[in-house]
Amino acid sequence: xxxxxxxxxxxxxxxxxxxxxxxxxxxxxxxxxxxxxxxxxxxxxxxxxxxxxxxxxxxxxxxxxxxxxxxxxxxxxxxxxxxxxxxxxxxxxxxxxxxxxxxxxxxxxxxxxxxxxxxxxxxxxxxxxxxxxxxxxxxxxxxxxxxxxxxxxxxxxxxxxxxxxxxxxxxxxxxxxxxxxxxxxxxxxxxxxxxxxxxxxxxxxxxxxxxxxxxxxxxxxxxxxxxxxxxxxxxxxxxxxxxxxxxxxxxxxxxxxxx
Amino acid sequence: xxxxxxxxxxxxxxxxxxxxxxxxxxxxxxxxxxxxxxxxxxxxxxxxxxxxxxxxxxxxxxxxxxxxxxxxxxxxxxxxxxxxxxxxxxxxxxxxxxxxxxxxxxxxxxxxxxxxxxxxxxxxxxxxxxxxxxxxxxxxxxxxxxxxxxxxxxxxxxxxxxxxxxxxxxxxxxxxxxxxxxxxxxxxxxxxxxxxxxxxxxxxxxxxxxxxxxxxxxxxxxxxxxxxxxxxxxxxxxxxxxxxxxxxxxxxxxxxxxxxxxxxxxxxxxxxxxxxxxxxxxxxxxxxxx
Numbered sequence: 001x002x003x004x005x006x007x008x009x010x011x012x013x014x015x016x017x018x019x020x021x022x023x024x025x026x027x028x029x030x031x032x033x034x035x036x037x038x039x040x041x042x043x044x045x046x047x048x049x050x051x052x053x054x055x056x057x058x059x060x061x062x063x064x065x066x067x068x069x070x071x072x073x074x075x076x077x078x079x080x081x082x083x084x085x086x087x088x089x090x091x092x093x094x095x096x097x098x099x100x101x102x103x104x105x106x107x108x109x110x111x112x113x114x115x116x117x118x119x120x121x122x123x124x125x126x127x128x129x130x131x132x133x134x135x136x137x138x139x140x141x142x143x144x145x146x147x148x149x150x151x152x153x154x155x156x157x158x159x160x161x162x163x164x165x166x167x168x169x170x171x172x173x174x175x176x177x178x179x180x181x182x183x184x185x186x187x188x189x190x191x192x193x194x195x196x197x198x199x200x201x202x203x204x205x206x207x208x209x210x211x212x213x214x215x216x217x218x219x220x221x222x223x224x225x226x227x228x229x230x231x232x233x234x235x236x237x238x239x240x241x242x243x244x245x246x247x248x249x250x251x252x253x254x255x256x257x258x259x
Numbered sequence: 260x261x262x263x264x265x266x267x268x269x270x271x272x273x274x275x276x277x278x279x280x281x282x283x284x285x286x287x288x289x290x291x292x293x294x295x296x297x298x299x300x301x302x303x304x305x306x307x308x309x310x311x312x313x314x315x316x317x318x319x320x321x322x323x324x325x326x327x328x329x330x331x332x333x334x335x336x337x338x339x340x341x342x343x344x345x346x347x348x349x350x351x352x353x354x355x356x357x358x359x360x361x362x363x364x365x366x367x368x369x370x371x372x373x374x375x376x377x378x379x380x381x382x383x384x385x386x387x388x389x390x391x392x393x394x395x396x397x398x399x400x401x402x403x404x405x406x407x408x409x410x411x412x413x414x415x416x417x418x419x420x421x422x423x424x425x426x427x428x429x430x431x432x433x434x435x436x437x438x439x440x441x442x443x444x445x446x447x448x449x450x451x452x453x454x455x456x457x458x459x460x461x462x463x464x465x466x467x468x469x470x471x472x473x474x475x476x477x478x479x480x481x482x483x484x485x486x487x488x489x490x491x492x493x494x495x496x497x498x499x500x501x502x503x504x505x506x507x508x509x510x511x512x513x514x515x516x517x518x519x520x521x522x523x524x525x526x527x528x529x530x531x532x533x534x535x536x537x538x539x540x541x542x543x544x545x546x547x548x549x
Binding site: 083 | 439441445447450466539541542
């Protein structure tokens with residue numbers, strides 16, 4: 001089985017000479033199909049930067065990075081990525097349904113198959129009733145679900161999510177986490193998920209990659225051995241709390257090693 | 260999840276959702292809409308009437324000569340008496356202004372699209388355009404008369420087009436370029452080619468800028484047309500009519516013509532406002548607020 005993401009000694013430097021900031025250093029990473037990998041760490045640890053390198057929104061300064069056995073640029077041109085950002089980034093002038101259709105339009109799908117696919121996606125995120133609403137008529141959580149529907153509309157093999165629930169309240173956030181797990185299970189997509197919430201990372205992931213700052217690097221990995229199917233009871237399971245503690249301690253060790 | 264989620268959020272969004280889905284309650288909404296409308300415009304109407312009344316009262320009280328400031332009642336009388344003439348000259352001026360407006364706007368949009376597409380073009384051109392925008396271009400009117408001939412309508416249309424061109428071009432270009440970077444990344448993530456980015460993101464993002472500049476340009480186009488007319492040419496236009504009436508000491512007539520110019524300006528503005536509502540129903544400024 002080919003790796004979905006393979007990184008060897010990947011580094012990223014912003015700026016040059018005296019102003020140079022080393023955002024990432026010596027990143028080694030191997031993600032397999034179906035992984036749900038969370039990148040967690042304090043602000044400035046380069047977790048978003050790593051996601052952006054994988055998604056070809058930025059270019060590594062060092063090392064080798066392949067996605068589905070290709071360069072990230074080629075993977076992007078092949079539309080291997082669905083991306084969900086911190087803000088939903090819906091186009092105000094399009095209805096919910098037309099927003100979901102956007103990538104399909106760009107890929108030249110026929111209007112009938114676009115509509116069918118958009119309906120399917122909207123029912124996946126349970127927003128069929130809001131298809132003809134405009135984004136600004138929806139709550140933040142619903143907007144973010146539209147963004148997820150859009151990212152999945154063209155069946156990308158990798159879903160990149162950059163703190164997608166950062167702006168949501170705790171209640172909505174937990175509901176969205178359930179939603180993402182259900183979609184992940186239904187679509188068999190590989191998910192790379194950036195967050196700074198420890199419980200979120202543990203609840204969602206099969207693997208938590210703990211990063212530390214200056215320069216950003218992956219310090220430790222915590223394998224999440226909770227059952228694949230998770231629900232509200234999972235949030236009260238002793239193993240869940242043990243794993244949270246494990247990730248928290250890994251984060252502390254990362255912080256100390258810096259000093 | 261989401262049944263619960265939806266309910267939670269719908270309670271926040273009730274007003275918006277009912278505004279769009281509540282066709283069954285049109286009667287009720289209709290009445291409250293009328294109340295909202297009168298509530299909103301009553302102050303403006305009252306202020307307007309007050310100004311007219313004070314104007315009338317002061318001109319009567321101090322027996323102001325009509326060549327300084329005619330009474331509103333005199334202007335109204337002239338407006339009714341000369342209506343076929345002043346609307347006729349008004350229409351001629353509107354034709355010049357609207358032709359110049361269309362020409363200037365079309366050229367402006369074409370330049371903006373090119374400038375948004377090619378960096379070299381905009382870096383070379385925009386500073387000059389900004390400088391020219393600060394120039395009182397209506398001062399070109401005598402020169403245009405010279406170029407095209409006093410009676411050639413293009414001597415007026417040309418001035419209007421140049422006056423309209425710069426604000427529309429500068430603002431539309433800015434709108435095409437000031438796109439939310441997140442939207443550009445979204446387009447990049449799905450490997451959208453530049454033409455798709457232009458069509459699906461940049462042009463819609465620029466519409467608010469484009470319409471705002473067109474609203475400014477409606478007034479500019481009439482100002483430019485009337486100023487160009489002051490410098491000579493056919494007599495059956497607003498500029499010449501106002502000059503002639505003033506020279507004959509028929510000041511209420513001149514003021515009645517100014518009133519026509521102002522009404523035409525408002526109608527022109529309202530037309531753009533309407534177009535804005537038709538083409539940008541999604542825009543923030545169009546959203547219902549309760």
